Amino acid sequence: MNPTPARPPRFPQLTMDQLDAAQKPLGEQIVKVSSIGIGGPYNSMLRSPVLGQLLFDLFHYLRWETSIPLHLNEFAILIIARQWRSQVEWFAHAPIAAKAGLSDRIIAELKTGKRPSDMAEDEAAVYDFVTELTTTRKVSDATYAKAKRVFSDQQIVDLTAVAGNYIMVAMLLAMSEASVPPGKEPPFAEGEG
Known part of the structure; x- marks a missing residue:
């Protein structure tokens, strides 16, 4: 019986080296604060770097500055x-x-x-x-x-x-x-x- 091959991820995990000029500034901010690097939600967010930056800023408030x-x-x-x-x-x-x-x-x-x-x-x-x-x-x-x-x-x-x-x-x-x-x-x- 042949095992079912694993299907590729919907969004392959990006590395810092793969980030383009629009993604790199956000990636650099993420790795400074993230316990999972640019994985998790950040891997998706980096695909839309303008939205990703806005979300990152919101995340910052809701994690570290919330009341x-x-x-x-x-x-x-x-x-x-x-x-x-x-x-x-x-x-x-x-x-x-x-x-x-x-x-x-x-x-x-x-x-x-x-x-x-x-x-x-x-x-x-x-x-x-x-x-x-x-x-x-x-x-x-x-x-x-x-x-x-x-x-x-x-x-x-x-x-x-x-x-x-x-x-x-x-x-x-x-x-x-x-x-x-x-x-x-x-x-x-x-x-x-």
Whole structure:
């Protein structure tokens, strides 16, 4: 029985040497901050360097300058990664979330698709807000009131933008069929719901 040959990637992984004059400045910025180099969503973004630069600038704000505390920001990203089963998003952000102070228990429970137990008030507000917004496409008065108890208006807007941005990242990754770096184990098993 002959094994099925692997099909070529939709977007072969670029290297810095392959970048043209329009792509190179963005590639150089990416490698300074990315734990996955120009892989993951960046590999797709480099194919549209003007859009890629705009997205990179947005990513910078939503990762490093957002008004949401880092562990909660990363929690929101992981919620999206789990909803989309985004291998690359989870692979890249779970270690950042843990380093930022999100508990290993919360990360592990979320990874299984469960609502994490024993969350702090701000963690529960993030989980409920992001999950409700992304699954029902609205936020109930009760969920909004919970978020408002712990977050400012700016934080609620930033949290919404983080969720939406990382849905877009998950979409880029899904469209391009991006995977974790070679030799690394994907976080979600094949067929895992």
